[in-house]
Amino acid sequence: MIREHDSAGGAHFAFTDRWGGVSAAPYEQLNLGGAVGDDPAAVRTNRELAAGALGLDPGRVVWMNQVHGRDVAVVDGPWATEAEGIQRIPAVDAVVTARRGLALAVLTADCTPVLLADPVAGVVGAAHAGRPGMVAGVVPAAVEAMVGLGADPARITARTGPAVCGRCYEVPAAMRADVAAVEPAARAETSWGTPAVDVTAGVHAQLEALGVRDLKGSPVCTLESADHFSYRRDRTTGRLAGYVWLTALSRGATPGPSAGETDA
Numbered sequence: 001m002i003r004e005h006d007s008a009g010g011a012h013f014a015f016t017d018r019w020g021g022v023s024a025a026p027y028e029q030l031n032l033g034g035a036v037g038d039d040p041a042a043v044r045t046n047r048e049l050a051a052g053a054l055g056l057d058p059g060r061v062v063w064m065n066q067v068h069g070r071d072v073a074v075v076d077g078p079w080a081t082e083a084e085g086i087q088r089i090p091a092v093d094a095v096v097t098a099r100r101g102l103a104l105a106v107l108t109a110d111c112t113p114v115l116l117a118d119p120v121a122g123v124v125g126a127a128h129a130g131r132p133g134m135v136a137g138v139v140p141a142a143v144e145a146m147v148g149l150g151a152d153p154a155r156i157t158a159r160t161g162p163a164v165c166g167r168c169y170e171v172p173a174a175m176r177a178d179v180a181a182v183e184p185a186a187r188a189e190t191s192w193g194t195p196a197v198d199v200t201a202g203v204h205a206q207l208e209a210l211g212v213r214d215l216k217g218s219p220v221c222t223l224e225s226a227d228h229f230s231y232r233r234d235r236t237t238g239r240l241a242g243y244v245w246l247t248a249l250s251r252g253a254t255p256g257p258s259a260g261e262t263d264a
Contacts, residue, residue, distance in 0.1 A: 001016060001017065001019060001020030001021070001030055001049065001050060001053050002014055002015075002016060002017075002050070002053050002054065003015055003016060003017040003162070003220070003227070003228075004161065004162075004218055005054070006159060006216070008117075008119070008157050008214075009117075009119035009120075009157070010119045010246055010247050011117035011119045011124065011157055011244070011245075011246055012054070012243070012244065012245050012246070012247065013115045013117070013157075013159040013242070013243070013244050014054055014242065014243045014244075015113065015161035015162060015218060015240065015241070015242045015243075016030055016032065016050055016240050016241050016242075017030070017162075017227045017228055017240065018030055018031075018227060018228055018229050018238060018240070019227065020049060020053075021042070021045070021046040021049060021050075022042050022045050022046060022049075023038050023039070023042045023043070023046060023238060024039075024042070026234065026236050026237055026238075027042070027237065027238040028238075029046075030046050030049070030050065030238070031043060031046055031229070031237075031238025031239060032046055032047055032050060032105075032107060032238070032239050032240065032241040033107050033109070033238055033239025034063075035065075036236075036237070036238060036239060037236065038238065047061070050241065050243075051103075054103075054243060056103050056243070056245070059078060060078060060101065060102055060103060061078075061103045061104075061105050061243070062075050062078055062079065062095055062097070062102065062103065062104050062105065063079075063089060063105050063107070064089065064090075064092050064093065064094075064095055064105075064106065064107070064126075064128065065089045065090060065091045065092065066091075066092075066093050066106075066107060066128045067091045067092075067093060068093065068128075068130050068132040068133050068136075069091070069092070069093050069132075069133065069136060069138065070093060070094075070133060070136040070137050070138040070141045071090075071091070071092045071093060071094070071141075072092060072093075072094040072095070072096060072125075072127075072138075072141050072142050072144075072145045073090055073092045073094070073095050073096070074095075074096050074097065074145055074148075074149070075095055075096070075097050075099075075102070075104075076097060076098070076099045076102070077099065077102065078102075093127060093128040093129075093133050093138045094125060094126065094127035094128065094138050094139075094141060094142035094145070095125065095126055096123065096124070096125040096142060096145040096146050096149065097123070097124060097125075098121070098122055098123045098149045098150070100122055100245075100246045100247065100248045101245065101246070101247070101248045102245065103243050103244065103245035104124060104125065104126035104243070104244050104245065105126060105241050105242065105243050106126040106127065106128045106241065106242045107128070107239040107240070107241055108128065108161070108162070108163065108222075108239065108240050108241075108242070109222065109228075109229040109230055109231040109237055109238065109239050109240060110130075110163060110164040110169075110222050110223065110230050110231050110232050111128055111129060111130035111131075111133070111163060111164075111199065112129040112130070112134070112160050112161070112163040112199045112200045112203050113126070113127075113128065113129075113160065113161040113162075113163070113240070113241075113242035114126065114127040114128075114129050114139055114142070114158065114159075114160050114203055114242075115158070115159045115160075115161070115242050115243075115244035116142060116143065116146060116156055116157070116158050116212075116244065117156065117157050117244055117246060118146060118150075118151035118152060118155045118156050118157075119155075119157075119246060120152075120155050121146075121149065121150040121151045121152065121155070122150075122246060123146045123149045123150060123151040124146075124244045124245060124246055125142045125143070125145065125146050125244070126142075126242060126243075126244050127139050127142040129199060129203050130199065131169075131171075131179060131197055131199055134179075134183065134186065134199050134202045134203055134206070135178075135179055135182045135183065137206070139203050139206050139207060140206055140210060143156065143207070143210050143212070153210045153211035153212050154211050154212075154213065156207075156212045156214065157214040157215075158207050158212050158214065158215045158216075159215075159216055159217070159218075159242075159244075160200050160203060160204065160215075160216075160217040160218060161217075161218045161220075161240070161242045162218045162220035162221070162222050162225065162228050162240060163199060163200050163218070163220075163221070163222055164199075164221060164222050164223045164230065164232055165198065165200070165221035165223070165224070166186075166188030166189075166190075166196050166197065166198025166199075166200075166201060167188070167189075167190055167191040167196065167221070168190060168191070168196070168221055168223045168224060168232075169188070169190075169196050169197050169198065169199070169223075169232070170190050170194050170195065170196050171195055171196060171197050172195065173195040175195075175197070176188075176195040176196065176197055179197050179202070183202040183205060183206065184205075185198070185201045185202050185204070185205035186198050186199060186201055186202030186205070188201070200217055204217065222240070228240060
């Protein structure tokens, strides 16, 4: 269920795999995406299971209506619920908050999930970086929004999760050229020698250019891993999630560094 969980300085970063949920094929098992055709009741149960495994209140997790853009929403609580009981989730590809204990979530099935935290400023962010979003600059936009809330790029811890790797993300040569013109680090070649794009490498280069130094990425390629959802591999499939949040400070406590730990 929780394939990777890293903690540093009061910030928590977690990425799911596809197991431990209740969804039926082709979404088996832990599909967390609500717009892929799965049974809504199963998705709700899966989100409750994943939140419970992380010690989170599922009602205090902020999700996005992701559209492969660069818009960022600054939030201080869950989205408002209308009279008919439906949450009105805006079309954004990044969310940022300065509210400790509020978890931000990003959905992916090949795109790069980007989790960001400045524990000293008490600010976290989550971004959905597919190829179009990376080119549009969604990750720099998220960092800019965090800086607006008091974050310092030099203090930001960044984690990128499971995504299709540059050895597998085949694209037409013209598309690769267009992407590389914006971010040269994203230029790649498949393992069989054809043009490719490495979105995660592009995201890492963007973060490094902004002054982010504490940066780690998942070794998992979603297309190659049977434990993860992959849209490029399966088309009709579920969605993984990345979560980031800051623990609330006890009275009189101040944030500080702590040793990270990863559960593989």
